[in-house]
Amino acid sequence: MYKYDDYDQQLVNERVEQFRDQVNRRLSGELTEEQFRPLRLMNGIYLQLHAYMLRVAIPYGTMNSTQMRQFAYIARKYDKGYGHFTTRQNLQFNWPKLVDLPDILADLAKVQMHAIQTSGSCIRAITSDQYAGAATDELEDPRPWSEILRQWSSMHPEFTYLPRKFKIAVTGATSDRAAVAVHDIGLRLRRDEQGELGFEVLVGGGLGRTPMIGKTICEFLPKEDILSYVEAILRVYNQFGRRDNKYKARIKILVHELGADKFADLVEKEWEEIRDSGLHLPQEEIDDFRAHFLAPAFEGLPALSSVFSEKVSADQDFAYWVQNNVREHKQQGYAIANISLKPIGGIPGDVSHQQMDALAEMADRFSFGELRSTHEQNLVLPHVKRDDLYDLWQELVKYDLATPNSGLITDLIACPGLDYCNLANSRSIPLAQRISKRFGELDRQHEIGKIQVKISGCINACTHHHVGHIGILGVDKKGQEFYQITLGGRADENAKIGKIVGAGFSTDEVVDAVETIINKYIELRENKDETFLTAFNRIGAQPFKEALYGTR
Amino acid sequence: MTLQVVTANRLDDGQAVFYSKDGQWASSIDEALVIGPEDNDEETLAKASSEDNQLIVVGPYLIEVNGDEGVLVPVRYREMIRTKGPSVRPDLGYQAQ
Numbered sequence: 341m342y343k344y345d346d347y348d349q350q351l352v353n354e355r356v357e358q359f360r361d362q363v364n365r366r367l368s369g370e371l372t373e374e375q376f377r378p379l380r381l382m383n384g385i386y387l388q389l390h391a392y393m394l395r396v397a398i399p400y401g402t403m404n405s406t407q408m409r410q411f412a413y414i415a416r417k418y419d420k421g422y423g424h425f426t427t428r429q430n431l432q433f434n435w436p437k438l439v440d441l442p443d444i445l446a447d448l449a450k451v452q453m454h455a456i457q458t459s460g461s462c463i464r465a466i467t468s469d470q471y472a473g474a475a476t477d478e479l480e481d482p483r484p485w486s487e488i489l490r491q492w493s494s495m496h497p498e499f500t501y502l503p504r505k506f507k508i509a510v511t512g513a514t515s516d517r518a519a520v521a522v523h524d525i526g527l528r529l530r531r532d533e534q535g536e537l538g539f540e541v542l543v544g545g546g547l548g549r550t551p552m553i554g555k556t557i558c559e560f561l562p563k564e565d566i567l568s569y570v571e572a573i574l575r576v577y578n579q580f581g582r583r584d585n586k587y588k589a590r591i592k593i594l595v596h597e598l599g600a601d602k603f604a605d606l607v608e609k610e611w612e613e614i615r616d617s618g619l620h621l622p623q624e625e626i627d628d629f630r631a632h633f634l635a636p637a638f639e640g641l642p643a644l645s646s647v648f649s650e651k652v653s654a655d656q657d658f659a660y661w662v663q664n665n666v667r668e669h670k671q672q673g674y675a676i677a678n679i680s681l682k683p684i685g686g687i688p689g690d691v692s693h694q695q696m697d698a699l700a701e702m703a704d705r706f707s708f709g710e711l712r713s714t715h716e717q718n719l720v721l722p723h724v725k726r727d728d729l730y731d732l733w734q735e736l737v738k739y740d741l742a743t744p745n746s747g748l749i750t751d752l753i754a755c756p757g758l759d760y761c762n763l764a765n766s767r768s769i770p771l772a773q774r775i776s777k778r779f780g781e782l783d784r785q786h787e788i789g790k791i792q793v794k795i796s797g798c799i800n801a802c803t804h805h806h807v808g809h810i811g812i813l814g815v816d817k818k819g820q821e822f823y824q825i826t827l828g829g830r831a832d833e834n835a836k837i838g839k840i841v842g843a844g845f846s847t848d849e850v851v852d853a854v855e856t857i858i859n860k861y862i863e864l865r866e867n868k869d870e871t872f873l874t875a876f877n878r879i880g881a882q883p884f885k886e887a888l889y890g891t892r
Numbered sequence: 893m894t895l896q897v898v899t900a901n902r903l904d905d906g907q908a909v910f911y912s913k914d915g916q917w918a919s920s921i922d923e924a925l926v927i928g929p930e931d932n933d934e935e936t937l938a939k940a941s942s943e944d945n946q947l948i949v950v951g952p953y954l955i956e957v958n959g960d961e962g963v964l965v966p967v968r969y970r971e972m973i974r975t976k977g978p979s980v981r982p983d984l985g986y987q988a989q
Binding site for chain 2: 366367369372373387388389390391392420435436437438439687758759760764767769770773819821
């Protein structure tokens with residue numbers, strides 16, 4: 341993991357003290373709310389329905405056990421005993437008091453954390469593949485590149501007041517687990533014909549009111565040019581992005597209005613000016629960053645573990661958890677353990693302080709002290725010995741963290757919605773809970789197979805509902821909650837925006853509607869191996885429309 | 893026209909509060925000053941938004957309510973949730989007290 345140097349630590353410490361002074365000045369009346377609001381937002385502090393909310397940055401979803409323990413401490417001491425992992429790999433506390441927030445930020449700084457880049461019209465925290473450094477399909481670890489981008493973008497003076505927020509995602513694997521195509525910039529490590537690694541650069545992806553898939557404007561960028569090229573994109577956006585209408589201010593609108601080719605030409609022109617500047621990355625510097633992300637001290641282990649195999653045979657519940665939540669690791673004898681934060685009928689992404697402490701302990705005991713957060717609101721222990729999986733699972737069971745539903749229908753993503761969020765039009769969590777309960781029986785989940793359901797409580801689309809296999813958008817219809825369903829979206833390397841299936845459903849109808857869709861899929865699929873998405877792509881939306889609305 | 897009250901979030905802890913008859917800010921909507929159809933809502937909002945109040949609350953605004961003084965229910969669901977707490981966590985917020 342990246343470790344702060346003295347400069348990083350000083351910068352974060354000074355930022356906390358600046359904010360302490362800003363809070364004091366707000367409380368004394370020296371600053372008005374209008375003056376204070378952008379300052380608190382730059383420190384990740386929002387004002388929501390019931391209280392302030394602090395969004396803590398977890399850079400590219402990577403954290404250590406010490407940081408997880410500190411989250412538990414903050415949840416206990418200053419909040420209401422829990423935190424919420426978000427679809428941006430970050431953590432939110434829902435109840436901090438403004439007067440405590442400088443102390444909370446100081447406590448975060450003690451463990452090399454902060455809330456910078458979690459709000460405002462700046463380059464937001466970089467997101468990446470939760471399996472970085474562990475995935476079998478990884479071409480190169482995306483974390484050093486994410487960290488390089490993080491350091492370049494943190495408090496970048498030229499890009500602190502962009503037309504709108506700006507999100508960058510990086511993947512180094514062939515399977516895209518970071519949804520890079522729906523970010524303002526998506527970076528995919530890939531090989532050229534000579535076998536060299538470089539970046540494919542996508543730009544102008546994003547969801548919200550105007551969902552768009554990013555366009556590739558550079559097929560292959562030499563890695564050492566990443567900062568100058570990304571800076572060139574930001575400069576073009578900063579100059580030409582619209583500031584007159586916040587709904588048209590994201591880069592996707594600019595790319596769409598200019599056309600990707602014209603946009604690419606502008607970037608190219610800008611890039612020529614700065615390509616050989618101080619932004620060019622010397623190999624030594626890249627190597628310095630890589631040194632922060634060396635593989636942990638893996639043991640040389642046999643490919644097959646008899647201990648593990650015996651436990652799988654002996655314990656059906658464990659076997660199900662392994663089947664659904666454990667993934668292959670690139671190091672022989674190790675595995676990636678997905679920890680579901682979606683207990684049946686629970687609140688997606690919520691973790692109690694006891695669970696946080698237990699997870700920190702498990703990370704120390706089983707995964708070199710490392711944890712990851714995912715944009716699907718789950719956690720990962722990235723490096724677990726296969727021999728240890730059973731012990732890990734038993735610990736997870738004790739803390740209600742062993743739900744074996746990774747990638748299944750109850751692993752659904754839901755934003756905080758109207759239960760917490762100031763922007764929401766409708767609730768998301770209760771719907772997620774009801775769908776989870778409806779399909780909670782494990783045999784039924786296995787029967788349905790892999791599927792992603794994503795629920796957003798407003799058009800800002802925090803859960804990426806447009807690219808859910810089943811996406812659900814909550815709207816307010818004359819004071820009543822209504823839910824609009826989209827089908828056939830996907831967020832992976834073949835990203836695609838789903839299509840709205842028809843008129844919305846009331847709160848009472850919507851779970852039945854989801855079940856109708858699922859039943860229709862099971863009826864029409866060619867066999868059990870044909871996933872919902874594959875079947876949908878084969879048969880189209882019409883059979884689902886007829887099932888939902890009749891043949892009208 | 894329905895009745896109205898002024899609501900805001902308290903500056904120091906962010907909790908939802910309601911402008912009361914005595915010009916204070918109450919945690920319970922039932923203590924709110926009720927603005928009837930004949931009353932001047934903008935004047936009440938201006939009072940609630942005074943410089944002094946800006947040191948106590950953030951962003952006062954009017955909401956529509958049903959009922960009588962003492963038993964008030966917001967018209968919009970969003971405001972109902974603010975008066976109680978998250979519907980998915982009955983152990984949190986005002987509803988838990």
